[in-house]
Amino acid sequence: MAWSLCPHENPSDLWHHVLYRIYLRTKQGTNPQQSWVRTSGEAFDLALSQKYNPILRNHGIKLTPLFSKKDKKETLERMGISDLVGSSKIDIAIEK
Numbered sequence: 001m002a003w004s005l006c007p008h009e010n011p012s013d014l015w016h017h018v019l020y021r022i023y024l025r026t027k028q029g030t031n032p033q034q035s036w037v038r039t040s041g042e043a044f045d046l047a048l049s050q051k052y053n054p055i056l057r058n059h060g061i062k063l064t065p066l067f068s069k070k071d072k073k074e075t076l077e078r079m080g081i082s083d084l085v086g087s088s089k090i091d092i093a094i095e096k
Contacts, residue, residue: 003051015044042067045092064093 002014020040045065053063066072072087 003047015040019043041091048092061094061096064095066090066093 049063072090075093076082
């Protein structure tokens with residue numbers, strides 16, 4: 001929604017200066033650092049895929065957020081690099 005309302009603004013600035021602040025307010029009184037990192041990353045991956053998949057589809061490319069260890073492992077196996085890269089190193093797949 002932030003990108004829709006402010007299409008000429010830097011998405012990173014919107015993310016950090018607007019969404020992060022709202023998140024911190026809702027977590028007031030707790031230590032949100034770890035959950036923020038995870039939630040922030042997952043939401044950003046979803047936002048990227050939702051925004052760019054319609055454009056990339058015309059080129060036969062798809063962004064796929066990977067949240068579960070199973071999805072990450074299967075993707076790394078499909079890429080043939082599961083023995084070289086740990087599943088913690090992949091959050092989104094770019095596939096053709």
